[in-house]
Amino acid sequence: MEKVDLIRARAVPLRADNVDTDQIIPARYLTAITTDGMGDGLFASWRYLDTGEPNPEFVLNNPEYKGAEILVAGANFGSGSSREHAVWALSQYGFKCVLAPSFGDIFYNNSLKNGFLPVVLPKEAIDALWDVLEGDPETQLWVDLRTQNVRMPDQQSLHFEIDPFRRDCLLQGLDDLGFLLAKEDQIAAFEAGRDQPAAA
Amino acid sequence: MGKTLFEKVWDRHVVSSEAGEPTVIYVDAHLIHEVTSPQAFAELRSRGLGVRRPEQTFATMDHAIPTREIPLWPDDAQAQVGALRDNCDQFGITLWDIKGDVQGIVHVVAPEMGVTQPGMTIVCGDSHTSTHGAFGALAFGIGTSEVAHVLAAQCLMQEKPKTFAINVEGRLAPGVTAKDIILAIIAKNGASGGVGHVFEYRGSTIRSLGMANRMTICNMSIEGGARAGMIAPDITTYEYMYGRPHAPTGKAWNDAVVEWSALATDDDAVFDRSLDIDAGALEPMVTYGTNPGMGVPVTGAVPQGADLEDDQQRRDLEAALDYMGLVQGQPMQGQHVDIVFIGSCTNSRIEDLREAAAIVEGRRVADHVEALVVPGSKAVKAAAEEEGLDRVFAEAGFQWRGAGCSMCLAMNDDKAGAGKYVASTSNRNFRGRQGPGSRSLLMSPIMAAAAAVEGQVVDVRGMLR
Numbered sequence: 332m333e334k335v336d337l338i339r340a341r342a343v344p345l346r347a348d349n350v351d352t353d354q355i356i357p358a359r360y361l362t363a364i365t366t367d368g369m370g371d372g373l374f375a376s377w378r379y380l381d382t383g384e385p386n387p388e389f390v391l392n393n394p395e396y397k398g399a400e401i402l403v404a405g406a407n408f409g410s411g412s413s414r415e416h417a418v419w420a421l422s423q424y425g426f427k428c429v430l431a432p433s434f435g436d437i438f439y440n441n442s443l444k445n446g447f448l449p450v451v452l453p454k455e456a457i458d459a460l461w462d463v464l465e466g467d468p469e470t471q472l473w474v475d476l477r478t479q480n481v482r483m484p485d486q487q488s489l490h491f492e493i494d495p496f497r498r499d500c501l502l503q504g505l506d507d508l509g510f511l512l513a514k515e516d517q518i519a520a521f522e523a524g525r526d527q528p529a530a531a
Numbered sequence: 532m533g534k535t536l537f538e539k540v541w542d543r544h545v546v547s548s549e550a551g552e553p554t555v556i557y558v559d560a561h562l563i564h565e566v567t568s569p570q571a572f573a574e575l576r577s578r579g580l581g582v583r584r585p586e587q588t589f590a591t592m593d594h595a596i597p598t599r600e601i602p603l604w605p606d607d608a609q610a611q612v613g614a615l616r617d618n619c620d621q622f623g624i625t626l627w628d629i630k631g632d633v634q635g636i637v638h639v640v641a642p643e644m645g646v647t648q649p650g651m652t653i654v655c656g657d658s659h660t661s662t663h664g665a666f667g668a669l670a671f672g673i674g675t676s677e678v679a680h681v682l683a684a685q686c687l688m689q690e691k692p693k694t695f696a697i698n699v700e701g702r703l704a705p706g707v708t709a710k711d712i713i714l715a716i717i718a719k720n721g722a723s724g725g726v727g728h729v730f731e732y733r734g735s736t737i738r739s740l741g742m743a744n745r746m747t748i749c750n751m752s753i754e755g756g757a758r759a760g761m762i763a764p765d766i767t768t769y770e771y772m773y774g775r776p777h778a779p780t781g782k783a784w785n786d787a788v789v790e791w792s793a794l795a796t797d798d799d800a801v802f803d804r805s806l807d808i809d810a811g812a813l814e815p816m817v818t819y820g821t822n823p824g825m826g827v828p829v830t831g832a833v834p835q836g837a838d839l840e841d842d843q844q845r846r847d848l849e850a851a852l853d854y855m856g857l858v859q860g861q862p863m864q865g866q867h868v869d870i871v872f873i874g875s876c877t878n879s880r881i882e883d884l885r886e887a888a889a890i891v892e893g894r895r896v897a898d899h900v901e902a903l904v905v906p907g908s909k910a911v912k913a914a915a916e917e918e919g920l921d922r923v924f925a926e927a928g929f930q931w932r933g934a935g936c937s938m939c940l941a942m943n944d945d946k947a948g949a950g951k952y953v954a955s956t957s958n959r960n961f962r963g964r965q966g967p968g969s970r971s972l973l974m975s976p977i978m979a980a981a982a983a984v985e986g987q988v989v990d991v992r993g994m995l996r
Contacts (some may be wrong), residue, residue, distance in 0.1 A: 348847050350821045353961040362607035364569035364614045376963045407723035413658040415674035436758045441674035463592045496552055511684040514547055514555055521546045
């Protein structure tokens with residue numbers, strides 16, 4: 332897993348609450364048996380017209396935001412389906428981080444497992460960011476995982492919370508499977524200490 | 532202080548809980564399907580890992596498969612199903628294959644097979660895994676990375692969620708169903724109201740419901756923002772489970788029932804949050820918007836933006852109505868319907884089909900409506916055919932399909948066209964969920980049956996017999 336520490340990049344304002352994983356990547360893009368090629372499906376229903384041409388109205392197609400690596404979204408981002416394809420799609424498209432007032436639980440977990448940083452900021456901060464980013468798409472944001480701060484355009488710093496263990500994993504690029512496999516003795520002891528589940 | 536049902540199940544599965552680390556919990560039963568598992572097996576292979584407990588993983592095919600006879604499957608569905616067969620074969624995992632007698636939507640089949648049991652931890656790479664909480668299991672959806680974790684280690688790293696009691700008291704009026712209870716809960720508490728919590732559905736109304744109805748309610752916990760929803764096991768649970776293939780037998784059964792009966796929340800346990808629902812005041816519900824919290828009683832109307840407090844909510848309402856082609860203040864009754872879908876892990880069990888068939892019997896699907904019934908499993912399909920429900924539906928003009936997820940998520944060829952209104956018994960009314968540009972109106976099976984007959988949203992209470 333790629334390390335995450337400081338993300339210094341331009342950002343896209345996605346002014347909507349409850350952006351569900353069906354919007355992030357529709358089910359018709361889930362037909363692969365690998366993780367490749369998901370970036371094309373990102374926000375497909377919003378990004379493309381029925382003709383397959385880019386929808387000029389959608390913010391990601393606005394050339395002023397080209398190259399942005401941070402997405403600024405509304406509350407309950409990534410709600411709905413458990414599809415990890417949503418994180419793969421965001422990441423393969425070029426995003427490294429999403430700022431939002433809250434996240435769907437499964438999406439949040441999936442993000443952390445892919446070196447993709449979900450940051451919870453107060454709703455007022457998100458509202459303010461939307462205004463600034465819409466006014467000046469050149470605006471650079473700093474999202475610093477080391478200090479757990481987002482530097483806002485007005486130079487103010489906003490602290491964000493993240494589980495310390497998760498933070499360390501992201502900073503070091505460690506994935507969870509290694510951690511779990513290192514628990515082998517405890518897992519074996521747990522299994523030995525109880526009857527086998529009746530379903531087995 | 533006593534413990535809640537959730538806390539009892541959680542505590543029994545803690546493998547490791549050390550300061551500065553997430554809790555590691557053990558997984559009793561792992562369910563997999565063709566769409567979210569291939570990349571997990573690829574991960575195992577790339578690391579040279581095996582499946583730790585293949586006998587605790589069960590697979591079926593449901594998401595991408597066609598539900599009608601078609602001469603040639605699409606290449607991608609074939610590839611996913613083929614990969615699942617190969618993976619199950621290589622790692623020794625039980626597969627409920629579409630070629631066999633047991634197959635269907637994973638959240639319908641696992642309970643039918645007795646794999647789902649009280650007190651268990653159950654996970655699946657599918658958010659509607661919350662369904663299994665109806666048995667008093669702690670069951671939740673996971674991503675594909677976590678599917679690999681469970682395959683390799685039979686464990687997951689988890690933050691302990693908070694507890695949320697949903698107390699439902701009173702007697703449901705005729706025509707008001709479990710689906711209406713959960714849609715009303717989500718309308719009241721919001722689509723993100725349960726984030727970070729596990730719901731426990733409690734109270735006399737819940738106790739009076741059968742297992743299919745309890746599964747309907749727990750199924751949509753995720754639509755309320757919670758990852759899991761639970762109901763304490765009781766005699767209704769045990770009656771459903773007794774004699775199922777993976778259920779314990781003999782003395783083990785008796786011991787299990789004693790153990791399961793101790794799982795219920797203690798009288799002096801405290802929940803982090805709670806919500807009270809008066810079941811007697813509920814009406815049939817229908818959604819008007821693009822998230823499941825956007826629901827109203829069928830006698831109601833689309834809300835007015837002016838009544839909302841928050842600018843963002845107003846913008847979201849306007850955007851949702853723009854997509855849905857509905858207007859503020861419009862009555863829900865009389866809303867045009869093009870397609871009726873009765874199916875999904877929410878509402879495709881035999882009880883759902885019986886209730887819908889009772890509305891449909893002797894009536895005709897409106898001329899302009901395409902209507903389909905997709906049973907949740909081969910067992911449901913067989914039981915329905917045994918009872919003659921297939922004929923009732925077919926004579927009324929419904930298509931009678933094979934088991935699968937079908938138009939709930941439109942991964943297979945069952946897609947609603949752009950702009951079409953779908954009266955659907957499924958769980959999500961997200962934009963384009965049932966096909967690009969489709970517009971979903973979520974409701975109960977009997978409401979959907981009524982909508983099929985009338986070709987519009989109607990109050991099913993006027994059509995009960």
